């Protein structure tokens with residue numbers, strides 16, 4: 001198969017990229033599961049935006065501070081400045097963000113934000129945004145979407161990408177060649193036992209990048225979400241209790257029902273405090289109380305969270321719920337520039353798979369939907385401008401033997417990522433020891 005642009009992944013990054021490519025180019029999008037099964041659909045809290053120019057400095061500072069000032073400042077500036085245009089696009093697609101009594105956009109707040117600057121739709125903002133992107137994509141005559149088609153490798157020669165090897169929905173293996181390949185494969189939660197991510201998001205883009213020597217960045221920067229619903233049952237995916245719940249006033253307690261931390265600290269610091277308290281008490285979780293939130297407001301703003309708690313036997317806000325930290329987000333990834341270009345020719349990476357340095361060492365809440373889409377559009381713009389310079393190459397005699405054992409390949413890829421994370425952690429520990 002041959003296409004002009006191949007997009008691997010159908011989350012908000014992949015879909016928004018497709019919407020920004022020219023209508024005279026053939027786009028093929030492949031996705032490992034169904035379109036609706038991406039982390040983009042799971043985003044609860046909302047999406048940050050520059051609500052007025054006066055908030056620029058404060059928003060910039062909050063992002064940098066959460067990232068321990070290791071962020072790429074140009075990337076942060078770009079993301080913030082381009083956020084109003086993105087929101088305009090989303091509104092034009094029919095995305096229904098919460099409004100105040102005067103009909104203006106309403107803004108909520110999450111941990112480590114000095115001000116309210118997050119647009120949202122109940123506690124299903126990701127679904128609201130991504131389903132509208134998908135609806136727009138369905139209208140494109142130049143886009144074909146293949147569900148349950150999994151990229152298992154890149155086709156490369158002399159540091160240029162010419163497409164991928166794919167496992168199709170019927171299990172057969174094939175090649176797809178393309179002038180441009182865009183990796184939009186999401187995060188790496190699937191390699192962890194406890195994660196808020198979909199289980200099939202196993203960092204495949206990262207694994208093939210490692211295999212082919214594509215540069216990575218901050219690959220050991222993995223965010224743990226401080227508050228996911230604790231369940232004794234080994235649920236597939238940890239259910240997130242959004243940071244906005246704490247933003248709206250929910251409080252954390254230990255097993256003696258005592259407060260032990262500030263609730264709106266950056267995620268890594270709060271996670272550390274919760275783990276420390278759990279260790280001190282020898283407990284499996286701590287407690288979150290939503291009593292401080294008006295019950296009507298709770299039901300209106302967080303209907304899914306209220307429902308999930310109820311399904312698991314907790315009546316909020318009257319009862320506290322048990323919460324525990326779990327893997328949530330990958331700040332590192334395939335190293336890209338401000339146009340989302342990787343170190344390999346004709347290969348772009350966008351969304352959680354990519355690392356342009358926007359998040360530094362720790363992501364500020366609600367910056368990831370925004371970052372995914374802002375830099376997806378920038379990739380689309382550069383691909384459009386540079387398309388005539390691309391080359392294609394046919395790969396007729398690819399040996400599919402290494403991909404035949406699906407389970408073995410999946411394990412190999414997971415291990416590649418774990419080894420890379422361990423290597424980077426060891427390097428960082430050595431550097432820290434030398435500094436001391």
Ligand SMILES: Cc1cc2nc3c(=O)[nH]c(=O)nc-3n(C[C@H](O)[C@H](O)[C@H](O)COP(=O)(O)OP(=O)(O)OC[C@H]3O[C@@H](n4cnc5c(N)ncnc54)[C@H](O)[C@@H]3O)c2cc1C
Nearest residue numbers: 009010011013032039040043045046151186351352368369
């Ligand atoms: C529970 C939860 C709540 C969140 N809440 C927020 C929030 O409130 N605000 C915010 O800004 N961010 C939030 N995030 C983070 C945000 O949702 C993600 O960072 C963002 O959606 C990533 O988008 P993406 O397009 O890069 O990846 P995803 O949406 O995860 O999409 C990845 C796609 O790649 C496909 N794929 C993966 N591997 C392959 C392969 N080998 N072949 C083919 N296809 C492949 C998948 O099937 C999927 O379609 C949340 C995340 C979670 C898990």
